[in-house]
Amino acid sequence: PTLVLKPKVGRSFKSAIVFRVDEEFSDWFQSIPCLDEKETAASEANVQSEIQHDERFGATPSEKRKTLHKARRTAKALTSISIIAVIWGWFYPRPYEVSMLLLALLPWIGIEMMRRSHGLFRADELKNDVHPSVASALLFPGIVLCLRAVLDYEVLQSVYAVALYVLVGSALFTAILFFDPTQRSRRGILPVFFLVGVAYGYGVIVEANARLDRSPGTFYTATVQSKQISSGRSTKYELNLSPWGPKAATNELDVSSSTYKQIQSGQTVQIKLKMGALDVKWDYLHDW
Secondary structure: OOOOOOOOOOOOOOOOOOOOOOHHHHHHHHOOOOHHHHHHHHHHHHHHHHHHOOHHHOOOHHHHHHHHHHHHHHHHHHHHHHHHHHHHHHHOOOOHHHHHHHHHHHHHHHHHHHHHHOOOOEOOOOOOOOOOEOHHHHHHHHHHHHHHHHHHOEEOOOHHHHHHHHHHHHHHHHHHHHHOHHHHHOOOOHHHHHHHHHHHHHHHHHHHHHHOOOOOOEEEEEEEEEEEEEEOOOEEEEEEEOOEOOEOOOEEEEEOHHHHHHOOOOOEEEEEEEOOOOOOOEEEEEEO
């Protein structure tokens, strides 16, 4: 049998060898250079070249090697902390304020590390790139912070509120591109960074707006018109309420499973509307 390999433009794929391999074929196959190894070696040489002529990384070759080794250890530590913070914030955010604060700080810790590294740290971890990366701190904490805000708070959206989300997100996005200019030419990753930035902005604004709110609030009453359970990736327990206060139409309110079981259709509930520390109104179920 003859094995024919033809170059083809497109995605790479993996295929198992389902035929017996003789020694001649094995020797030939082993002689094919590994492109991943070549790219990794080229990246390592590039990093060494970057720090070789820059005294900010050390005065001697030994000091430069120590700086690079320390940077890689720091990047691994930041990745570990980010993973722990994400799991903590999503599955068991207690104490809540500490968990949310850590998620809010991690992206800016990554930004500060890039700023101080003079280009050594990168915002995104490319395949076969040996530069230390802070991608885990920039991406995942903001997403979990956004999801927590969506699940934990009922916000009255407005143009002003959306502008705050975009403003904070744009600030994070701009900081990433400013301290890691190599990302500017990567068109595929730019929308990801921007969307994650806006998600981060939503989470930070909603969390800060509610946790720092000291307004007395206004009470409204509404009638539970119906109840429903929505099942998807997560189960949502919803009360369909009659119009109340600023909500002129029938509206939905997410509640916990225990609250859902206690409240019946036709029952009257009390909603508390808060002004928000950042003037973004939000509400919650106060009593029934």
